[in-house]
Amino acid sequence: MFIITNRRVNVGKTTVKTAFGDKPAEGPNELRLAEASRVNSKWHINVFPDRVNATGQAVSAKKAQEQDSMFASEYVAKQLVSKLKTYTPSRHLMLYVHGFNNDLASVLDRAEQLEQNYNLEVVIFSWPANGGGVQGVLSYKSDKRDALASVGALNRVLERLQSIVQQLHADYVEQLEQTTEAKFGDDAEKWDRYFTAAAAARCPFTINLMLHSMGNYLYKHLLSSSVYAGDQLIFDNIVMVAADTNNAGHANWVDNIQCRNRLYITLNEHDSALRASRMKMGEKQKARLGHYLRCLESKTATYINFTGQAHVGTSHAYFEGKPLENSQVRSFFQLAFNGQTAEDSLTFDAARNLYYF
Structure with a gap:
């Protein structure tokens, strides 16, 4: 699988501990890409150089302008799209x-x-969220600082993702518009139906965002920052799981969050990690979004209550393990x-503005 990170990296190192550092890159908005694969049950890491050729190998400065030279992000995008198109049934x-x-x-x-349980292709954005080697409250505060320092990096990830999607479709969309116009002219209904079906066949997968725990804190600060463009419609679903904010x-x-289909916020009132998170900062730490069943006032989010569900218990990661x-x-x-739309089989509690099982 592919990793996007603003951690410090060591090109040429192949283990998790040697290839990635615990601190942000010297410029925290700097992004690097890597590929991880299982080799004899252990993770093997390949950190990409900035520019590569069509096989993912490093390109020298002299050859940087040659036809098959590209940025690592473009190479990864092409690999992902090619891979996604080979799956039957399709993967998202x-x-x-x-x-x-x-x-x-x-x-x-x-x-x-996640890939195995839900038949997905997962790309990781990894920020330096391991407390710099400290524990407890100091670790929590350290990771909060690193989350704030990683806001610009996450914004660059989203901008680059949007740019790549647009590039992949630009030529095809222009050609498809001309074909559709020739077929249906002023018949707007048939025009839209044909165009939508043809575009979906060209790109038969959705792009979704999962934010877990303090990843939501990072995303929150991106949305309120001056660097966020705000109009990026990239994701079909955004799932905010156990939000530690x-x-x-x-x-x-x-x-202010935009997506094509649904924005889900999941809740578990008994979430032990969020209870601990609230205590770590003492009286200053307010109730966490992911474990509080009141004041659910968003007009765009769909709240899903997992509290009391069989096998969920006090889990902070109820998308894996025993809860499944x-x-x-x-x-x-x-x-x-x-x-896809996931709440149709659930019951809506209008008084609390949430769905439950």
Whole structure:
């Protein structure tokens, strides 16, 4: 799987511990790409240089202008699209932003489970979220600082993702518009129906975003920052799982999020990690969005309550492990992570503005 990161990297190193550092890159907005694969049950890492050829190998400065030279991000995009088109049944693409105190080996293990459990192609955005080696409250505060320092990097990821999607479709869309115009002229209904079907056949996968735990805190600060463009319509679904950010006032920034289909916020009142998160900062730490069943005031989000569901218990990551023994939980995430509408079989509680199982 592919990794996008603003961690410090070491080109040529092949293990998780040697290829990636615990600190942000010297310029925290600097992004590097890498590929991770299993070799004899261990992760093998290939950090890409800035420019590569058509096979992903480094290109010298003298050959940087040659026809098959490209930025690593373009190479990764082409590999992903080519890979996604080979799957039968089709797979969908997920950008996964992890949370607090996650070392990269654990992030890779979790992303691998996401791929296997939900038939996905996962791309990881990894920020330096492991507390710089400290523990407890100091680790939590350190990761909050690193999250804030990573805002610009995440924005660059989204900008680059949007640019690549546009590039991949630009020539085809222009050609398709001409074909559709020749076929249907002024018949707007037939024009739209044909164009939509042909475009979907060309790109038979959705692109979705999963934010877990403090990854939501990072995304929140991106939305309120001066660097965020704000009009990027990239994702079909955005799933905010166990959000470790304030419940208070969340509608002010959540309602600025744009997606094509659904914005889901998942809730578990018994989430032990979010309870611990609230205690780490003492009285200053307000109720966390992912475990508070009140003040759910967003006009655009769809809130899903997992509290009390069989096998969920106090889980902070109820999209994996034992909670998946609950078929309803598994079904929800299967649909949500694959760009589909996931709440149709659930019951809506109008008084609290949430869905439950």
